Amino acid sequence: MKDICQIVPENANQRDIAYKNFVYEAELDHLSQPFVRKYVCMHLAFKGEAVLKAEGKEYKLTPGTLFVTFPYQKYEIADSQNFTFLYITFDGDAAIKLLSQFGIDRDHAVYTDFGHLTDFWMTSIRRVNPSNILVLTESVLLYTLSYVGQHRSESAAYTSRDFDGILEYIDNNFADPELSVSKVADIFDFSGKYLSALFVKNMDMKFTDYLAKIRIEQAAKILQEEKVPIAQLAIKCGYTDPYYFSKVFKNIMGVPPSQYPPK
Numbered sequence: 001m002k003d004i005c006q007i008v009p010e011n012a013n014q015r016d017i018a019y020k021n022f023v024y025e026a027e028l029d030h031l032s033q034p035f036v037r038k039y040v041c042m043h044l045a046f047k048g049e050a051v052l053k054a055e056g057k058e059y060k061l062t063p064g065t066l067f068v069t070f071p072y073q074k075y076e077i078a079d080s081q082n083f084t085f086l087y088i089t090f091d092g093d094a095a096i097k098l099l100s101q102f103g104i105d106r107d108h109a110v111y112t113d114f115g116h117l118t119d120f121w122m123t124s125i126r127r128v129n130p131s132n133i134l135v136l137t138e139s140v141l142l143y144t145l146s147y148v149g150q151h152r153s154e155s156a157a158y159t160s161r162d163f164d165g166i167l168e169y170i171d172n173n174f175a176d177p178e179l180s181v182s183k184v185a186d187i188f189d190f191s192g193k194y195l196s197a198l199f200v201k202n203m204d205m206k207f208t209d210y211l212a213k214i215r216i217e218q219a220a221k222i223l224q225e226e227k228v229p230i231a232q233l234a235i236k237c238g239y240t241d242p243y244y245f246s247k248v249f250k251n252i253m254g255v256p257p258s259q260y261p262p263k
Helices: 095-101 114-127 133-159 163-174 181-187 190-205 207-225 229-237 242-253
Strands: 004-007 017-025 038-054 055-061 067-071 076-092
Touching: 004 114, 004 133, 017 114, 017 133, 038 095, 038 114, 038 133, 055 076, 076 114, 076 133, 095 133, 114 133, 163 190, 163 207, 163 229, 181 190, 181 207, 190 207, 207 229, 207 242, 229 242
Parallel strands: none
Antiparallel strands: 004 017, 017 076, 038 055, 038 067, 038 076
């Protein structure tokens, strides 16, 4: 797919924020770097990988990485591996103020896990025409900022809570067959996506892997004390399917529950 560059007519802009263009960049290697734009630029990585070099730091760019650069800020997108991205440029009296409302500044300008927005961005740029470009460009920017705001509020909420409280809840409720990342996220007022990221960050494993570990460890503890029918044991540990329970048990403990503890 070739580059797409949609330019917003100057007379279509509002006074406080002026949108300049909405671009799908597919030919990075042909561009002169480093970049120094006189506008704010919000980028969303679409495909491939690269490295962002800005403010003396380096950030890995993968699909779904969102990053913002500021007027006259020098930055480089290096080590491209078939890297493509979309971006919106804008300026005006309220541009920086708008970003600051969502916690975006030069020290907080790179965000991961925004891949769920890539289809929205691409669909929007393909629909652009002279009559709707301002509405679509502004809508994409504001919709994206709403997710940045959610990410910020969840991060703030997390710092005020002890992650051990989440682990304690799981440890106390592992036998609930309905226990899931979305259920726990609702209880602790997070999105499921954010809670999943917290588990990877804090436990170096997925939520589902942690839950399985807790359930199987409990099953092993029970079997060390008494012999329990597999179906009954599965229910005690949050599994409704004894065959699936046995499979998970073997994967973690090395032997099926019928042969545990080893003699």
